[in-house]
Amino acid sequence: MNFTKHALGTLCGAMLLTGAAWAQKGETVKIAWIDPLSGPFANIGQNSLKTFQFVAEKVSANNPAGVKFEVVSFDNKASPQESLTVLKAAIDQGIRYVTQGNGSGAAGAIIDAINKHNERNPGKEVVFFNNAAVDPDLTNSKCSFWHFRFDADTSMKMEALTTYMKDEKNVKKVYIIGQNYAHGHQVAKFFKEALARKRPDVQIVGEDLHPIGSVRDFAPYIAKIKASGADSVVTGNWGTDMSLLIKAAKDAGLDANFYTYYAGANGSPSAIGPMMDGKIKFVYIGHQNIPELAKWTQEFSAKFKDDLSLLSTLHVLPTLAAGIAKAKSTDPVKVAMAMEGLTVKSFSGDVTVRAADHQLQQPLYIATWSKITDPKKQWNAEGTGYTWVQNKVFEPYVSSTPTSCQMKRPGA
Structure with a gap:
């Protein structure tokens, strides 16, 4: 995808000029994907999972940090309670990055649980990438350093x-x-x-x-x-x-x-x-007729016999990769710090993680x-x-x- 190659390639070139060494080059970064794969919203979840897997493959092939991304799926049945159960399972597996989007109730539960986990387990922190849960409270009264939202809120x-x-x-x-x-x-x-x-x-x-x-x-x-x-x-x-x-x-x-x-x-x-x-x-945040999306839209359809429709997911891994490159580390605390105020090139132009609340501006x-x-x-x-x-x-x-x-x- 052109926007990914240009944005991450430019950042990569800038970092190489400084002589930065990537100790984590080739490292696999796992993302726990938590959303419905069963129940009334299963079709939305399945489309989201395919999209994350597709983007992971693309970004793994070309990103400034030289890392690989692996998406590990967990079915939360669109339930806040089930989200907490599978979140614990993901953390027990040593996964330090989590994404979810279908339902602000589930997102709120995940934020609360991660806040508590991180407070009690220094050195084992987890970061949450919210790809589609749009309740404004999540970046206002309930905002958290550990939470980043990539969709525009309500x-x-x-x-x-x-x-x-x-x-x-x-x-x-x-x-x-x-x-x-x-x-x-x-x-x-x-x-x-x-x-x-x-x-x-x-x-x-x-x-x-x-x-x-x-x-x-x-x-x-x-x-x-x-x-x-x-x-x-x-x-x-x-x-x-x-x-x-x-x-x-x-x-x-x-x-x-x-x-x-x-x-x-x-x-x-x-x-x-x-x-x-x-x-x-x-x-x-976009639509399928944006010219910069044409190549990926066609490839996604050919591979999955489905439409590339959940566009907010396209921002998550490129921004994470840029954060890892800036932090020169895959440590969640350092990466979260590095992502604050970060601007990357997108299919819609420049998008920026607002440092004040971690809400993507786009x-x-x-x-x-x-x-x-x-x-x-x-x-x-x-x-x-x-x-x-x-x-x-x-x-x-x-x-x-x-x-x-x-x-x-x-x-x-």
């Missing part, structure tokens, strides 16, 4: 989404629907706050929070949305909760535009299909579900004949929300 995405929506004059009546856990609550909260600032004329005509991962028929919810007269729906749903929500909207003939976080995630494009042409948008994109018009340049999302057409790119400063984090660093 508030950042909502800042970009509502900046786009404020100029959409057809948005007059909005219905909010989401999963009844931290992320769903935060989507509703930040949408209402941003709307009051940017489009106070817009009416919120309804709001629902449903059980996560257990609703099999969203028809009753869609009926309420239809009855409300909403012209727009805002949702943070993901996985089967996203796919089944869209299916119910199609079946009911709901004439509304959807503003989403995760309509591009694994399985959702197939559920959307041709009936929602132009009616679904998402806000995310561009955000708005894209719309549309019929393919140029098959040579546009990605055929899940073989549907449709793709994500870019509407807007927001530079990091637009969505960079402030943090209340009071970081406690080792030795402080």
